[in-house]
Amino acid sequence: MGFEYAPAPESRSIVDIKASYGLFLDGEFVDGRGSSFKTVNPATEETLAEIAEASDADVDLAVRAARRAFRGWSRMSGKERAKYLFRIARIIQERGRELAVLESIDNGKPIKESRDVDVPIVAAHFFYYAGWADKLEHAGLGANPQPLGVAGQVIPWNFPLLMLAWKVAPALACGNTVVLKPAETTPLTALLFAEICQQADLPPGVVNIVTGAGGTGQALVSHPDVDKVAFTGSTEVGKAIARAVAGTDKKVTLELGGKAxxxxxxxxxxxxxxxxxxxxxxxxxxxxxxxxxxxxxxxxxxxxxxxxxxxxxxxxxxxxxxxxxxxxxxxxxxxxxxxxxxxxxxxxxxxxxxxxxxxxxxxxxxxxxxxxxxxxxxxxxxxxxxxxxxxxxxxxxxxxxxxxxxxxxxxxxxxxxxxxxxxxxxxxxxxxxxxxxxxxNTFNKFDPASPFGGYKESGYGREGGRQGLAAYLKGAEA
Amino acid sequence: MPTTAPTDPAPGLTAYSEVTASEASLRRFLHGLPGVDQVGAEARAAGLGTRSIKTTAKAWALDLAIRMVDLTTLEGQDTPGKVRALASKALRPDPADPSCPSVAAVCVYGDLVGEVKAIVGDQVNVAAVATAFPSGRASMAVKLADTRDAVAGGADEIDMVIDRGAFLAGHYLQVFEEIVATREACVRPDGSHAHLKVIFETGELQTYDNVRRASWLAMLAGADFIKTSTGKVQPAATLPVTLVMLEAVRDFREATGVQIGVKPAGGIRTAKDAIKYLVMVNEVAGDDWLDPDWFRFGASTLLNDLLMQRTKMTTGRYSGPDYFTLD
The missing domain is CATH 3.40.309.10 (Aldehyde Dehydrogenase; Chain A, domain 2)
Structure with a gap:
């Protein structure tokens, strides 16, 4: 007889998936005004929840909430902003198992990866950028670096929570407020992150989450009051975004495909x-x-x-x-x-x-x-x-x-x-x-202190490290 | 005194006779082995350590681990009474449960082989450490006499140490010849031979590149088993060191057709650790090695933890250390 590993399933009981989810606007969960869609467990095809599809009007509300919050958040001292980010990082660690299980259910990735890779790096990103929040003038990006304003962020389904962290942590550390659209097949951990923002007493409107598909993303990146667009996903969509923002004042970072x-x-x-x-x-x-x-x-x-x-x-x-x-x-x-x-x-x-x-x-x-x-x-x-x-x-x-x-x-x-x-x-x-x-002599190693980004059709701008701050500060170049 | 030469090398091994023909060719061969990236090897070992072995798989693994234990005492204060007690335990590790298997062997100093043999007979092997264990610092004549003495005393297995000084000085052929000579000293008058385990003392070799080279060196010299440590030097057995050795025996069998065993020894104290090693054996070398003939644990305190976990699996309760014998 060989060594047959008996099933060793992680318990699902730690997560509480609701039947339906609304949008996270201005610090509150609200019903969307558009239609809804389902998110499924890709391992079983079981429907997990009904998710609101944010309409153009919902996206507008989210951007307005972010704009209102920007005033207070950007004027808050870096030291105070850091406190919120450190708090979020700690809550992510405390609720790490819950986040890992939910990520595996919604995304299909093995629990050993969500548990040992995704969630620890997510927490590390928040800790890392929390550390920068009160040291921005020492980042070599100008004497008095200023945030851009409202960031519209669109992230993919492959690392739902990790891509959220890569986008949200530096944006907030630099004093921006965000409207984030998670991928339509993997919205659940972003919505749990919204709960964590509430738990951390993050001021309303600093983080807004609008769920939906391509149309929602398009409404977000082309919204006239968005100052910064950050996208991770396919090169095809990245090109469309680049075209949509061409001729505007919006700053853009794109992290696209690869064939390493x-x-x-x-x-x-x-x-x-x-x-x-x-x-x-x-x-x-x-x-x-x-x-x-x-x-x-x-x-x-x-x-x-x-x-x-x-x-x-x-x-x-x-x-x-x-x-x-x-x-x-x-x-x-x-x-x-x-x-x-x-x-x-x-x-x-x-x-x-x-x-x-x-x-x-x-x-x-x-x-x-x-x-x-x-x-x-x-x-x-x-x-x-x-x-x-x-x-x-x-x-x-x-x-x-x-x-x-x-x-x-x-x-x-x-x-x-x-x-x-x-x-x-x-x-x-x-x-x-x-x-x-x-x-x-290694591969797929990620650290918040190390910048990440592409050449050619893999996109532009860098995320992570000191260079990642430049994407969210005025006049700074990575 | 060997009256019969060791059996002819396996056909796959003859291809390597040129490798060991001179110091220069042996050095070229050993230094031509692929390097080991320390970070990568340690990451792989840690990754395998996260496997979760539960229920039926755990029960199976615990019994296998018990059957793989070389129950060891290697103290200056060892007495005949102490080793007899250990031998009794080796036969019946859990007196309360006759379904509990015996361990693989009892490992003692050469002069105590007879004491163990008297208790265990042919039911459990007796292993003796030899060749000026643990330092290996003695003349070759003394080392060989030490080995012959243990074999004559009835040892089924000999655990020899290599001369780490010679290895680190780059005198690979000297180490090779010492192993060959010890292997010859393991031959009994009837032509059979005591199984030879070659201890590297990986804590002194320090680098994984050295561990890989020592593994090939010992396998080419006729080792039946390669063993990490004496237990007298820290660090003793570790998962990454054992990983490198398992890769070596896997590659060696692929190259020569000859299968060699692996024995991590020292520092493995818990059932949880033992199961991590078994997972590694399974996924790196393959299930041909999941057998006491091909994988052993050199340990003393490990056995009681295995027994405690085994009892927990069968009764559903943890019992205290007082329910298991201390020897």
Missing amino acids: ANIVFDDAPMDQAIEGIVGGIFFNQGHVCCAGSRLLVQESVADEVLARLKRRMSTLRVGDPLDKNTDIGAINSREQLERIRELCEIGEAEGAERWAPACDLPSSGFWFPPTLFTGVAQAHRIAREEVFGPVLSVLTFRTPAEAVEKANNTPYGLSAGVWTEKGSRILHMASQLRAGVVWA
Whole structure:
């Protein structure tokens, strides 16, 4: 008999999901005036709650509330604003398990990731930017830095709470007020965050949350009284936003797609490189803009790397996101699952070879096995387009120059990984790669002190670190 | 005195005969092994440590862990009475529950092998530490005599220490030859041999690169088991060190077809820790190693915690330490 892990589900009883949710405007939950939509558990397709879809009028109310609150919030001393942010950070830690369980239910990501990655980094972001709130004049961004005003923020479904933290924490620390629109498939943790704002006695209107789909987002970013637009999501929507705000005074930061190269040299620390490849693409079901979705492996070790990678992939546990032993959870939505399937079929049709370990997938819900494609050419769509799923394209290279050329040969430029035991090669590669983040002998590491953002079609502006403050201060450039 | 040479090396191993032909070739080979990234290895070990093993899986793992214990006493104050008591416990760890399995072996100093053997007979193995344990600082003649003495006394397994000084000085061939010689000293007159466990004292080797090199060195020299520590140096066994060794035995079998066992020893005190190791064995080396023939825990206090958790699983209640024997 082998070592069969018995189910170890995290209890759902800690979260209390209401039948329906309104909008969070001016410190209160209010009913929306538009229609509503449902959010489902992607692991079971069970409907979790009815969510109000904010109309243009609702968005207008939210922006007005944020504008009213801006007066007091921006004039409050940094030290006082910091107190609120520290309080929010502590409440996030205290209610960490609740947030993690709710995130896994609404998003489909495994509880070990929401518990050990998402929620701790969320709290860390609030702590980090709380620390900046009274030190803005020492950030090297001008002698008397001033907030922009009202920030309209639109975030994606892959890291619902973490993207909220990346947007809200620096905005508030700098004295801005915000109207935030979470993704339509994952609104629940943002609404729980609204409760946390109430619990922290945050002044009404400083944070407003409007739920809805694309129309709501469009109303928000094109609202004339929004001073700053911050968006994380697809390049397609990012371009639409850039067009919508063109010719206005609005400041914009966009964090968009990616097609990162994870480059493995023949002198790499092999076992850790395999872990890095697996973590790079299968973390969060591959729903990661900076995912290492293109493996570039040196030809001299390609066979060995592939054999080890396949063996490692066979130990990945796909299933119930709330089971503490699950490595890969559910795909966030039927729509996304269809897109992943379509791109994989195109990959096969274009001549790449598809491989996935044998794994039992649950009968209901949205699932996709960890998959890799070998024999991929630069010209294949799976090597160029963002799949945003647990699908790895494997390409080979012969020399460092060829690795650089292939890695940079993409319209994106968000992240890259380099695996080698040779320090000088790491520094050389980092200087050659046109990507906002280059990880060396690691991948998908996030820290609030480290700026994050892209080159080219991966967007502009930086989030995180001192540079992240510039996106929310007048006259400052990252 | 070995009358028969050790059995011929496995066919997969002959390909490596050139590697061990000279100091230079052995060094080139060991230094050509892929490096270990410390941060990555520790992160992987910590990640595996978060597996949640419950109910039936936990009950299964606890029994397996008990069967894998090398129940150990290696004190200057050990007496025949003390080791006899330990031997009785090894046979019947939980006198109140006959369904509780025996441990794998009792591990003592060479002069006490006979005392243990008298109690356990053939039901539990007897392991003896040898080769000037724990420091390994003695002449080769003394180390070999120490080994032969224990084998002649009836030891089923020999736990030898490598010369860490020689290893750290880069004298890999010297370490290799010492292991080969000790392996020969393990041969009994009938041609069978006591199983050889090679202790690296990873707390003294310090780096994971060294642990990987020592693992390959010992496996090429004919070790049956590779073992982390004596228990006399801190840190002793850790999850990341064991991870690197499990990767080494996995890769070695893939390269040569020869399977080698792994024994973390020292510092593993709780059932929870033991289960983390078993998860690691399962996911890194594979379930072929989930057997007392291929994985052991060198421990003393671990056994009582395993028993306490086992009783909790069967009765639903925690009992106190007074319900388990102290030996």
